[in-house]
Amino acid sequence: EVQLVESGGGLVQPGRSLRLSCVASGFTFEDYAMHWVRQVPGKGLEWVSRISWNNSAGYADSVKGRFTIFRDNAKNSLYLQMNSLRPDDTALYFCAKTGYSYGLNAHFDYWGQGTLVTVSS
Amino acid sequence: EVVLTQSPGTLSLSPGERATLSCRASQTVLSNYLAWYQQKPGQAPRLLIYGASFRATGVPDRFSGSGSGTDFTLTISRLEPEDFSVYYCQQYGDSQPYTFGQGTKLDIK
Numbered sequence: 001e002v003q004l005v006e007s008g009g010g011l012v013q014p015g016r017s018l019r020l021s022c023v024a025s026g027f028t029f030e031d032y033a034m035h036w037v038r039q040v041p042g043k044g045l046e047w048v049s050r051i052s053w054n055n056s057a058g059y060a061d062s063v064k065g066r067f068t069i070f071r072d073n074a075k076n077s078l079y080l081q082m083n084s085l086r087p088d089d090t091a092l093y094f095c096a097k098t099g100y101s102y103g104l105n106a107h108f109d110y111w112g113q114g115t116l117v118t119v120s121s
Numbered sequence: 122e123v124v125l126t127q128s129p130g131t132l133s134l135s136p137g138e139r140a141t142l143s144c145r146a147s148q149t150v151l152s153n154y155l156a157w158y159q160q161k162p163g164q165a166p167r168l169l170i171y172g173a174s175f176r177a178t179g180v181p182d183r184f185s186g187s188g189s190g191t192d193f194t195l196t197i198s199r200l201e202p203e204d205f206s207v208y209y210c211q212q213y214g215d216s217q218p219y220t221f222g223q224g225t226k227l228d229i230k
Contacts, residue, residue: 035219044209045211046221047218047220058218105154105214108158108168109168111165113164113165114165
């Protein structure tokens with residue numbers, strides 16, 4: 001059974017940093033691109049970042065230069081390093097797995113339950 | 122960036138009725154790489170349809186997807202009580218960035 005479990009969220013002051021983690025199980029993690037998607041409570045979904053199976057990274061314009069995505073295949077883990085956080089980064093952050101191995105143009109077939117990040121003074 | 126516009130914003134129907142949800146793209150969605158997700162309160166999104174018309178594993182056959190190019194539709198043939206939730210479309214043909222529609226809320230009438 002595929003499982004994705006996020007952690008690392010919390011309350012942080014504007015300008016500070018936070019690192020989110022997502023531990024994966026139930027599939028060959030190293031073969032799949034992974035994503036972070038966020039959702040302001042009560043609002044829609046916003047794609048944040050992706051990392052390919054071979055470590056090619058991509059970012060939404062809203063986080064480019066502030067967030068860094070990386071992975072540790074030995075630990076079956078995905079990370080999102082978030083720096084220079086702003087109040088509008090406040091959201092529930094989901095990690096998601098792509099539906100095809102070795103592909104970037106793929107739907108998101110499994111999602112974690114999310115970890116809440118609140119940026120406020 | 123491919124902008125996805127979903128309509129209607131809210132759809133009020135009764136159990137047993139047919140639901141038709143629309144997703145329109147600002148430009149052609151490459152290879153019909155269009156997915157639909159269902160999200161219930163307090164839960165993560167759940168994949169329903171990918172490639173515009175392929176049902177994900179375990180999705181009941183009352184859910185179907187259609188369309189191509191810029192116009193896509195999610196149809197629920199006979200609404201069950203558990204189908205009342207929010208639905209999002211997403212394109213993944215242009216991977217920078219991937220984009221979602223703003224969502225359609227399916228309400229019980």
